Amino acid sequence: MSDPFVVVGGDAAGLSAASKCKREDPDREVIVFEKGEWVSYAHCGMPYYVKGEVESLSDMLSLTPAEIEDRGIDLRRNHEVVAVDPDTNTVTVEREGERFQQPYGDLLVATGAHAVSDPIAGADLAGVFTIHSMDAAAALRAFLTPPAAFDPDAFDGAGEFVDWELVEAYAARDPPESAAIVGGGYVGVEMAEAFSAHDLDVHLFQRPERLLPPFGAAPAERVAETLCEHGVTLHLDTEVDELVAGADDTVAGVVVDDERVPVDTAVVGIGIEPNTALVDGAGIELGVESAIAIDDYGRTDRERVYAAGDCAEMRHAVTGEPDWVPLGLTANRAGRAIGQTVAGTPTPVGDIAGTAVVKAFEMECGRTGILDHERAREAGFDPVSETITAGSRSGYYPGGAETTVTLTADRRTGRLLGGSIAGEDRAAIRIDTLATALEGDMTVGELERLDLAYAPPFSPVWDPILTAAKVLNGELA
Amino acid sequence: MSDPFVVVGGDAAGLSAASKCKREDPDREVIVFEKGEWVSYAHCGMPYYVKGEVESLSDMLSLTPAEIEDRGIDLRRNHEVVAVDPDTNTVTVEREGERFQQPYGDLLVATGAHAVSDPIAGADLAGVFTIHSMDAAAALRAFLTPPAAFDPDAFDGAGEFVDWELVEAYAARDPPESAAIVGGGYVGVEMAEAFSAHDLDVHLFQRPERLLPPFGAAPAERVAETLCEHGVTLHLDTEVDELVAGADDTVAGVVVDDERVPVDTAVVGIGIEPNTALVDGAGIELGVESAIAIDDYGRTDRERVYAAGDCAEMRHAVTGEPDWVPLGLTANRAGRAIGQTVAGTPTPVGDIAGTAVVKAFEMECGRTGILDHERAREAGFDPVSETITAGSRSGYYPGGAETTVTLTADRRTGRLLGGSIAGEDRAAIRIDTLATALEGDMTVGELERLDLAYAPPFSPVWDPILTAAKVLNGELA
Structure with a gap:
């Protein structure tokens, strides 16, 4: 009887699961189907690759196909799983137009997410990119590089995967001198830094009033200030009507409020959506934000079918309810847990706290938990927040910086909800303290009494987090 | 009836208590007796002042006497409290040889600690310092400064407090070219950096086998490597027999194993002891390490007598038992809580986790909880530890550094004991995550599943702490 562990998707969740299963149960057959060329690559590194801070595309490959196969995993790239039949425990796989059936003992759907760009008319023009694939990142970096400086050897180690036709077409063009970024989330903010490093005139368009909405008001304001200081032109509270082409097919302008801002390239980073087409057809239940619904062990509602990573929901540590916050650690952790479960040791995938950090030039931001008051009220809390600014080091010690902390708590219980x-x-790494306090169900009073580190080069006597806790606790008392 | 809140000691714990009490209960009379000139100064900043990184002595004053008086506190410097009578609720105060009685409604003993140097013969020679007073720091900085470069204006703002006779005597000397540091704890390590900044030839003598014993083996090793790279000569596992003078009364050498290492100055930093002479005479109970025994609210065993700061014990969050870990945040927090309690709102002083951080040149270290296995066994645990080294950022992102994490847990329950x-x-600030997990009574399994921050500039997908938790959890399974 064939009962392989079949994994759909060769990135963080899928390969974590495959590797862990094979390590725990070396005799188990483990097959990973990946529809594209690329496996095990670092999404989060792409803006830094485009910026030039990460030298080579291959630097962002965690594992090469050969290394994956060395682990005893049967990796099949360019194999797209097009259907799942949970009744017969088989998937249908397509390769170069041919289809075949593959039985599974256990199945992990780790199909990831895709960048949304449809709402922006003109997003399909040449010169417009979403930073959600290695090929797009490679093409954009090639575009930003003067033709004479383009060096195909910089793809060393990744050259066999890259879409050369696309990359060479952009490498041959004159580099852009100005760029539009549509969307002021992580990708938008990071790309503003990346484009600035290439001396482009950068315009960032954001439909909401604030950058980085999940971070709340205070970090958004500090990031906006930083971007402005670095010459980025911010268009907040601004809806992009369309991207328009110039003489050729290439983007040449952004239309907002009937005005046209001329640009030579654009990045659209307005969000991602879970890839669930595969399970839609199989009658597998979807949950919040149309991500795949799972239980504490990553199981879908169909037997022996698991889901993990950007395509799946996770339980939020604060609300106890399912949520969809597609991030790298979540995918790795859930994949690893499922690999262990499939190998015979049931292991929970864990909760999420929605912890995230982002860098905008020298400004560092972190967020965790529930900050938005409306969201907190929906979850049954009575939210109250305080924001403080304090030095990051003893006042007399050089190198400190003003650190802004916002804490949100439930007025009735004093429980910390987010920060x-x-x-x-x-600053950013300090968010881990709050994430840990959240997952420990701490009150603001308990947070205030934490024995955090103090030494002049690293913190004032009262760390900014403790100062914020003191102020919020005073408000709760 | 006079029921002032009387505070003995004008530093972190005493002034935090006085300020909080006065803020909460403005009508209460609050008197602070300080036996010396200096109040509210930053002990932890002294090595950086000696180094020259902190420009002026006055930078390390959190509050000036005038600012303290502006808070409505009756500050009496040069007033030494020489006796406490808890039966009559009075203290005996000595000022310029005259004594008087002061009744109290509530009394806080915040007498701090003193540097131990007695065991080192010759510690009283000229040119030998303990870094535990502002005058000593001022004198050593003056000594390290060439006479022609000495600038009395650098004492601006602190000039009225400083011991000018001492400072000018050292300012007139030729600067030392070599230094001995006796003791490899915080002060020793920080002073190695400070002396190196003045281009001295530095010898550090440490009786135990390792530097920074409370940090355990791995950080000690990394700090030792860093010190060596910076030209500091380490003499570990080496007992100093005596400091010996040269032609004048000034230290000229360190004798170890009958050999003499010639040096021009020395710092003795072999530990501190709580100042409890005052309460000894009053029959107030002492506890661990002869620090003053207190309850959850900072109360001693005598009614209306509180103790806080470096002279008092605190309850350890992991063992639940009293411990003595004299650090700045503890003093500030306990003082503040006692001020609030005295003002009418009973407020616990909180637990400690023994969280500490230290910098040695570019190396940062942190520790928290119980790391030592013998100590853990004494507290009833079955300790097991793992040490890992992992990158601080995504491998492909520049600027990362190898980060070494040690975690200790109880084998029976999986509970995290320290790290x-x-x-x-x-690296150092990451210890706050572990301190928070400790105070949340987390297991290593819970630690492993924490949703910590990930972005390439700040952390790999699995933060080094999570990697350590995975490895230790594997060991526990």
């Missing part, structure tokens, strides 16, 4: 942090000196 | 961290890229 954000922004500053230039070791 | 340490060392590395050059945002």
Whole structure:
């Protein structure tokens, strides 16, 4: 009887699961189907590759296909799983137009997500990119590089996967001198830094009033200030009507409020959606934000079918309800847990706290938990927030920076619900303290009494987090 | 009836208590007796002042006497409290040889600690310092400064407090070219950096086998490597027999194993002891390490007598038992809580986790909780530890550094008992995550599933702490 562990998708969740299963149960057959060329690559590194801070595309490959196969995993690239039949425990796989059936003992759907660009008319023009594939990142970097400086050897180690036709077409063009970024989330903010590094005139368009909406008001304001200081032109509260082409097919302008801002390239980063077409057809239940519904062990509602990564929901540590926050650690952790479960040791995929960090030039921001009051009320809390700004080091010690902390708590119980942090000196990593406090169900009073580290080069006596807790606790008392 | 809140000691704990009490209960009379000139100064900043990184001595004053008086606090410097009578609720105060009685409604003993140097013969020679007073720091900085470069204006703002006779005597000397540091704890390590900044030939003598014993083996090793790279000569596992003078009374050498290492100055930093002479005479109970025994609200065993700061014990969050870990945040927090309690709102002083951080040149270290196995066994645990080294950022992102994490857990319950961290890229502040997990009574399994921050500039997908938790959890399984 054939009962392979079949994995659909060769990135963080899929390969974590495959690797863990094979390590725990070396005799189990493990097959990974990946519809494209690329496997095991670092989405989050792409803006830094485009910027030039990460030298080579291959640097962002965690594992090469050969390394994956060395683990005993049967990796099949360019194999698209087009159907799942949970009744017969088989998937239908398409390769170069041919289809075949593959039985499975256990199945993991780790199909990821895709960038949304449809709402922006003109997003399909040449010169417009979403930063959600290695080929797009490679093409954009080639576009930003003067033709004479383009070096195909920089693809060393990744050359066999890359879409050369696309890359060479952009490499041959004159580099853009100005860029539009549509969307002011992570990708937008990181791409503003990346484009600035190439000396482009950068315009960032954001439909909401604020950048980085999940981070709340204070970090958004500090990031906006930082972007402005670096010459980025912010168009907040601004809806892009369309991207328009010039003489050729290439984007040449952004139309907003009937005015046209001329640009030579554009990035659209307005969000991603879970890839669920595969399971839609199989009658597998979807949950929040149309991500695949799973239980504590990553199981879907069909037996022996698991889901993990950007295509799946996860339980939020604060609300206890399912949520969809597609991030790298979540995918890796859930994949690893499912690999272990499939190998015989049931392992929970864990909760998420929605912890995220982002860098905008020298400004660092972090966020975790529930910050939005409306969202908190929906979850049954009575939210109250305070924002403070404090130094990151003892006042007399050089190198400190103003650090802004927002904490949100439930007025009735004092429980910490979420927090954000922004500053230039070791600010982002401090969010881990709040994420840990959240998952420990701490109250603001308990947070205030934490024995956090103090030494002049690293923190004032009262860390900015403790100062924020003191202020919010005073408000709760 | 006079029922002032009387505070003995004008530093972190005492002034935090006085300020909080006065803010909460403005009508209450609050008197602070300080036996010396200096109040509200930053002990932890002294090595950086000696180094020259902190420009002026006055930078390390959190509050000036005038600012303290502006808060409505009756500050009496040069007033030494020499006796406490808890039966009559009075203290005896000595000022310029005269004594008087002061009744109190509530009394806080915040007498701090003193540097131990007695065991080192010759510690009283000229040119030998303990870094535990502002005058000593001022004198050493003056000594390190060439006479022609000495600038009395650098004492601006602190000039009225400083011991000018001492400072000018050292300012007139030729600067030392070599230095001995006796003791490899915080002060020793920080002073190695400070002396190196003045281009001295530095010898550090440490009786135990390792530097920074509370941090455990891995950080100690990394700090030792860093010190060596910076030209510091380490003499570990080496007992100093005595400091010996040269032609004048000034230290000229360190004798170890009958050999003499010639040096021009020395710092002795072999530990501190709580100042409890005052309460000894009053029959107030002492606890662990002869620090003053207190309850959850900072109360001693005598009614209306509180103790806080470096002279008092605190309850350890992991063992639940009293411990003595004299650090700045503890003093500030306990003082503030006692001020609030005295003002009418009973407020616990909180637990400690023994969280500490230290910098040695570019190396950052943190520790928290119980790391030592013998100590853990004494507290009833069955300790198991793992140490890992992992990158501080995504491998492909520049600027990362190897980060070493040690975690200790109880084998029976999986509970996290303590941890340490060392590395050059945002390592120290990461200890706050472990301190928070400890105070949340988390298991290593829970730690492993924390939703910590990930973005390439700040962390790999699995933060080094998570990697350590995975490895230790594997060991526990």
